[in-house]
Amino acid sequence: MARLRAAHLTQVLRLSPALMLANVLAVSLTFWVLWQGGNWPLLGWATCLVLGSLLGLRGWWLARKRQRQQASIRTMHRATWHGVLMGLGWGAAPLLFFPGAPGPVQVMIAGLVTGILAAGGLALATLPWASVAFVALVCLGALGAMLRTGNAMFWPVCGLMVAYSFVVVAAALAICRQSLELRRARSEQERQRQVVSLLLRDFEDNASDALWECDAKGHLVRRSARLESFFVDVGHRVDDVRFPHWFRLYAKDASALVATWAMGHWFRDMKVQIGEGEAARWWTLSARPIHGDGQRTVGWRGVISDVTESHRFEQQLRVQAEQDGLTGLANRRSLLQAAQAALAAGRKGWLMSIDLDHFKLINDTFGHTFGDEVLREVGLRLSAQTVPGDLAARLGGDEFAMLCICHGDQGPPMDRAQELIDQLSTPVHVRGKRLHVGASVGLAPLDVTVHDLESLLVNADLALYDAKRAGRGRAVVYGPALGEASRRMSQIEVALRDGLRNGxxxxxxxxxxxxxxxxxxxxxxxxxxxxxxxxxxxxxxxxxxxxxxxxxxxxxxxxxxxxxxxxxxxxxxxxxxxxxxxxxxxxxxxxxxxxxxxxxxxxxxxxxxxxxxxxxxxxxxxxxxxxxxxxxxxxxxxxxxxxxxxxxxxxxxxxxxxxxxxxxxxxxxxxxxxxxxxxxxxxxxxxxxxxxxxxxxxxxxxxxxxxxxxxxxxxxxxxxxxxxxxxxxxxxxxxxxxxxxxxxxxxxxxxxxxxxxxxxxxxxxxxxxxxxxx
Missing domain, CATH: 3.20.20.450 (EAL domain)
Incomplete structure (x- = not known):
């Protein structure tokens, strides 16, 4: 607000020389017309207004070279009182000189006062209280002068004076509001510019990204220390760079970037690899074209980000997402993807669902760390039983699976399942303890009878449950009878609630x-x-x-x-x-x-x-x-x-x-x-x-x-x-x-x-x- 007050005061001061000179000319004209010798009130009035105008000029002269950044409320009050005094001076003129003056002189005084009222009210618009006070005082003086004449013909003129004064006040207030909004908008714009400038400076100094700008030929016209460090890391100097030709020569898989650049389209987070092997770096580029006259591209402006660490982390996560962290086998996601691909390609094979027998007792007796070591040993034994075309996976807990795609003569699936059971039933030696684990296996065929992945998984689980119900430590192949048993079990589960309710x-x-x-x-x-x-x-x-x-x-x-x-x-x-x-x-x-x-x-x-x-x-x-x-x-x-x-x-x-x-x-x-x-x-x-x-x-x-x-x-x-x-x-x-x-x-x-x-x-x-x- 202090800055806004200073701006409004500066605007009034800028008009002060013209206003004060106009005041002096108007006073001089009035004095020349009305002076008849011995008219001391006229002399006193003229002297006061001329002195006030000269004081105004002096204030302007003293402040002309000073850039006022802020103005206090007290300063605004002083400026307002100066306007009030000038309004009193010009409001007194018609009261003193209008009633007894001849007709032509009255016309001159009326025109002069009307002009002064409009000019002063609008000139003081950015000081609203000063403008309102000035117009009101001059208007009251004019009304008083016309009423003193006792002439009824001036009554309509009084109404016109009041209406005219209201119009001037309304215009002054509108100008004041407009000026206030404009000043505020400029102040906010300046604040935002400073914030953006500060952020950009901080970004260039501390961020991991680098800003760049090049001309239409690809030569860099804006660079920062961060940008130079990017190119130093890959063994190049910024002075030797010309976009996008440089990426065509030194970046892998940069064809999409070069093509987008050539078409003049903006792009975002386009990743490129710079270099090979352990020294390779990965950058992402975002940029927009800079358009000149006629939408002609005159350059590019954008950001380069070094995403090497995040890229390597993503690669590590991708590996972890496809492997079980404990056993090193494939995880459920990888197994499901492989099974889905086999089904889509019409491949034949088997899915073995494997569950360890009484593994929970090992966890409860010796602890989960001990159980994890047992699971690692199970994973090693499953890996040893795989042949080309097999995928062994841990699904979670003590649940494992093996996807076997038929390649030549691999033996009957029941024989392979029994080999798995025999291997997993061999005692496990962990921390000096000898444990018997054992396993049950359910087999589900991949053939024309299986239409989707969900059916394959359900079939394998049904066979596994049947193997466990039959006494564990054995393998069962899924058959239609198991499906019928599953459907009957589902019917029984649905009917249980009604059975209990109905006795x-x-x-x-x-x-x-x-x-x-x-x-x-x-x-x-x-x-x-x-x-x-x-x-x-x-x-x-x-x-x-x-x-x-x-x-x-x-x-x-x-x-x-x-x-x-x-x-x-x-x-x-x-x-x-x-x-x-x-x-x-x-x-x-x-x-x-x-x-x-x-x-x-x-x-x-x-x-x-x-x-x-x-x-x-x-x-x-x-x-x-x-x-x-x-x-x-x-x-x-x-x-x-x-x-x-x-x-x-x-x-x-x-x-x-x-x-x-x-x-x-x-x-x-x-x-x-x-x-x-x-x-x-x-x-x-x-x-x-x-x-x-x-x-x-x-x-x-x-x-x-x-x-x-x-x-x-x-x-x-x-x-x-x-x-x-x-x-x-x-x-x-x-x-x-x-x-x-x-x-x-x-x-x-x-x-x-x-x-x-x-x-x-x-x-x-x-x-x-x-x-x-x-």
Missing amino acids: QFHLHFQPKAEALTLRTIGVEALMRWNHPSLGTVSPGEFISAAERCGFINELGELALREAARAARELPNLTVAVNVSPLQLMEADFPERVRRVLAEAGVPPERLELEVTESVMLDDARGAIRRLHALREVGVRVALDDFGTGYSSLAYLRAFPFHTLKIDRSFIHSLGEQSNAHAIVDTIVHMARALGMRTVAEGVEDDIQLAAVRKMRCDEVQGYLISRPMPLDRLKAWLSGRPVQATGDNVDSRLMPWWSQSALASFLDEPIVGSESRR
Whole structure:
């Protein structure tokens, strides 16, 4: 604002000589016309105005060579008061001399005052208060003079004077606003120019980029120290440079740059390589043509940036983006790109999906750093198994894959997959420790039946899941049956929610008896599901689906509540319920069991929870802690499918189970394999030494019963005793009443094993076989 005030004051001072001389001439003319001798008021008035004009000229003379940059408010006030005094002087003239003057003199005075009013108001426009005060005072003096005459003909003239004064004031204020905006625009323009100049100077001094400008022939007309350093780095002098000819000679892949230059088009971030090998530099250029008259190009102006470091970093990132940082194998992105290219080209081959068996246990036991070393060793073994046309990749975690494109005779894919499994199953030596890893492999063919990458990946994963379900450590080739199984599993997952909501799940109970007396001492609760459209869904299907979909806790809660109600109706019998590993992972599971028992009014010792060793794999410490909490509740805990887990003896030492249930696979082999007899006998003796009861699962004939009796097994369970049955039929069976044969249950206590085959043909259901128990 101080600068704006100075600019406005300077503009008024520039007009001061002309205004003051005009004042002196007007006063002289008035004095010459009106002086008649002895007219002292006229002399005093003329003297005051002439002195005021001379003072104004003196002020202008003193300030004429000084460039005023700023002006204070006080200075502006002084200038305003000077205008007020001049307005008082000229406003007094008509009051003093107009009323008694002759007609011609009045005309002269009126014209003089009118001119002075317009000239002074507009000349003082950049000092708005001075302009308004000057016009107002002169106008008031003129109005007063005309009213003093008492002549009615001057009244319209008074109106014209007022209107004229308003027009002059409005014009002066408009000029003032226009001048103010112009001054502000110039000030902002100057500020921006200074900022741009400062930024450019700072850019040239400190930035990593360099500004350049050349004429129409390509010779540099603007250069900086930074630009010179660019050319020194590549062994050239700026004086020898002529654009774009220099790039044509010394830059690689500069054809696009030269062509764009030749067409006169602007370009941005065009990258060129200068030099070769380790000394190579990469620049990016941006430029616009400079146009002269008639849009003729008279030069170019732009920026050169040295992007060598970022280019090398990008190259490093590109390599990392295609490689697994831990094993050095290809990563998921590279594998997918290679598989997509093979599919697009119609190449034949195989995609092997590889998953390490129980690798999480290694991480949990020895730590992730130890696990990383194991993964590196696995990567080396996979690389050693590749042949030309193969691509081994790590997809993440312990998931690997190998893309095999057929080139000549590479052997059957199953043989190659088995070689991989054998190599990965060889013990790994890490930090003095010898570990067995193992792997499962799923194979999916690249052939005409595969139309897209997604189908190929799904097929390989389905085959891998089937290999893991089949016992791990094996290879499975994808077939249509796996696709059907996948679609059925998807249908089951969708139907689970409605099944739980509509009460389609119910419990069947299979008795457990003392081995010697066959007296029923307990039952096992087994969940069953009959779906309206899917039919009978086996527990092996819907339990795994519930675990994947997050319904296992709801399903397990239902089983617990129904089993507790059944225990209330089955006096003196223990009711066993299977518990999913995901249920046991919940921290509040023991409290849930306590609450269910309290609601049903059943003593805790009447409930037995059956768990498998898989509960220990994900969170062994947490599982052991919750099993101890269940013992404190008072329920019994049984270890199911004993002998098939990963480390049974270690878990027996960590937690003393009440019961060991010997897996049915050993019981079925008693009459066929001699080592099965030794395994079962060892389990029974070990359990007795640890104070645990043993249950033989899957006893289906008298030979198996005689064998487990001889080994002094405590309890038996299987089709020889009874099939699973609903609660109402179980109660009838326990009371000895006849039970209707429906294919779901018969009273097999009263029937020798050799007659069951005839009944089985009647029921159209095999007696001997594995019963899914989840």
